[in-house]
Amino acid sequence: MVKKFKGIAASPGIAIGKAHLFLKQEREIVRKEISPELVEIEIRRFRESLEKAKEYLRDLIDRVKKEVGEKEAEIYEAHLMMLEDESSFIEPVEEMISKEGVCAEYAVEKVLEKVISMFSSMESDYLRERAMDVKDVKELVISFLIGREKKREELKMKSIVVAEELLPSDIAALDKSMVLAFVTDKGGPTSHVAIVARTLKIPAVVGAGDFSKKVKEGELLIVNGDEGIILLNPTENMISSYRRRMEMEKEVFEELMRETMLPAITIDGVRFKVYANVGNLEDVKEAIRYGAEGIGLLRTEFMYINRESMPTEEELLEV
Template identity: 40%
Template structure:
């Protein structure tokens, strides 16, 4: 038995023979061309055919995995049609008098290197998109038609890497799971694996050895482990784990479409947290009743410039429309602390968690803040939107925020731009906000407890400092008392109270929160049905809870 580790990007257990997929690499060489115009025309013809092919892939992906994930192929189209890309290819053909294949490969290598060198992990992953899109174009130039990965029996696939286009075309009846040597948890291939619900491991420390071909293999997507030729005891243990997981999965599917109501009739809203637009399909697939935390900072982290009002509006609108009338709570910009953006030019701080971050930046850079608020309010014309402000610590801040909001609404009204009224809420993330929550509740429509920071600030422990792990206790009595206080103060002033931090998905605390009277719990999409199962089996009057 051989045990190999990697990064699990989608849970589940897959058991079956291993099939190795090797790409047929062909070296791209420069060759002189005499007729420059004909070579450029050959490039443009191949480009047009490739764009058509990507459109077919997009349409298939929309049908199979939803349009949010299908946007991968729209991005590939945009990359190939981008004037910077096409002009670079043509310029190389013209000035160096070389073949189109060489010009495409040189341009793609340059662009992918630029992406790969970026600080932001999401942007680094775009280097793989450049390579995937350009390889498709190169195949067209070389007269090669892209084919599906075929296997003769249900198998676990092992490859150096899988391009998004290869992943979306996998025959799910034949591919039990896959393992790649390259890739990360943020890659499009990983996102597709989660959406298609295929057990998958990336970044595995494994060679594509011929001797592995056909060997019985188990991949554990939860642990990120690959077992090649497992011993009988290990195999039986993993089969049991697989059976338990599938049984639990079937049970949870039965909860789809049900309201989250306790046995004694208390309705709890179970919402989902998302980090960007691509997560919405997961929210819908897991039957969340709304979005309790839309982290808007992804728009800033993924850009090399301040996102415009229009860019933000389109992102918010996309999410709001997809949720079809379900509530979407958009958190305003939460940059700072561990989330750095170069173009913000923030100074280094000795203790950034206690520094210039979140609402403090927004109240200091009001034009930046107003741009975001305008975009959010514009999106409210297309669905049910609420706005949530992070890191509030005083009543004065809330009053200033409401003033700015009123100014933005007046501007939009004067410009005759459609918008709907939106609930205004604040995150309770500091002991200061919790202790004056009775005052704050009079000025807002809801509270959402950010338990990650609330725990960190209450215990005076940096949650990212591993040396302090043994002292960090998210179940600390002080933290739970603060949460209870916030719920009581919120309810006494007629507003609802939710939790969007990690504790919301801690099933060992669900009963405690329900007894406190919490109205909403917002968790990662994959936790929604598990949490609903806990809620619908809870009875407030049962003393054994």
């Protein structure tokens, strides 16, 4: 029997395929006290895990730049900056280990849970979503502390990935060429899964309630990223109808792409130019692909991110 679910339309497009449940093993970090003579060893263990996490992120950044783009890699560069933050992260964790005599995992959990709680309570949707970044950093460091490093998720066939939530590193662990669509219980239009899905032109519905608990591995789904609708076990008529719609949308897109290089002229014959709003090289490539005739706005704030010093006038001019 077909069931209809509603979420938030996060990335346009339609996908038909079988569900793959992205399940994560729940773990509980308990308070484990250590003797004073073991404090230095525990701090050293924390520092070693930090270095492993940084190495993991550097490799991840290189891979994301190649597979997705420079703009999306900035997500993980921000994570790297968090790991290097002495005053907000490293010092509070080490202070808790030494003063309270607790294990590193517990200290990391408690320190970053406070930051997560702060972001989660903010009014801005965008800032609330950033709690996921902090959670991802927390999970990454703890995974190295307990010896359970993240591994690449293998998809045996092209599937619709269904999850309660997807952290940035979860998304990076997936082979995107095997992903037909994303569906998550949590998240909004500014979540990382939504941003990556839009970049890769993968349909996505987020904020779908408890959908991941209602679907089984391998069940057939239709994901409508235009309207935020998911159909579970659709009928043959529904499948045929959506396949026709997908074909029509493909034809319209191809027709529009053929016209992107034509001059922009109004109905009454006035010629004008269409310029693009860009912030990095990937945006420029996209602008060229869609027929932009120039750059109308270059967002320079991205040139100041992830730098230890201000860019010089020569560097800005070169860009």
